[in-house]
Amino acid sequence: MLFPMAHSAPRRPVLVVEDDDDVRAAIAEILEAEGHEVVVAAHGQEALEELVHLPPPSLILLDLMMPVMGGVEFLRHLRVDWPRLKAVPVLVLTAVATEAPSGTQGLLRKPIIPDELVAVVDRLSGRKV
Numbered sequence: 001m002l003f004p005m006a007h008s009a010p011r012r013p014v015l016v017v018e019d020d021d022d023v024r025a026a027i028a029e030i031l032e033a034e035g036h037e038v039v040v041a042a043h044g045q046e047a048l049e050e051l052v053h054l055p056p057p058s059l060i061l062l063d064l065m066m067p068v069m070g071g072v073e074f075l076r077h078l079r080v081d082w083p084r085l086k087a088v089p090v091l092v093l094t095a096v097a098t099e100a101p102s103g104t105q106g107l108l109r110k111p112i113i114p115d116e117l118v119a120v121v122d123r124l125s126g127r128k129v
Helices: 021-033 044-051 071-081 114-124
Strands: 014-017 038-041 059-063 090-094 107-109
Touching: 014 021, 014 044, 021 038, 021 114, 038 044, 044 071, 059 071, 059 114, 071 090, 090 114, 107 114
Parallel strands: 014 038, 014 059, 059 090, 090 107
Antiparallel strands: none
């Protein structure tokens, strides 16, 4: 007897928007080691270009201070121009901000502590642990 194959929903990536090459690579490596699919962008404009080709991400990790397009401007575009992504949680990565901008789920301080990163990404992305 043949049983129909269960179709699982496509995996939704975590989008990491960070201008520092080393920080971006480290975050991607940590999350990929934990089984997350990761897409990276070096600034807000590049992230918007990536979003055109991606399924809605499960989470966006967003640096605030970046060249070309910073995090606050990216957030404005995301929330105004991309209504299909309105429900995607955004977590700010920062070394300087003391409060999370409106429209985000909080902030994670740099330098990033790997265990904290994984725990908050798992929680906000809705991943079953």
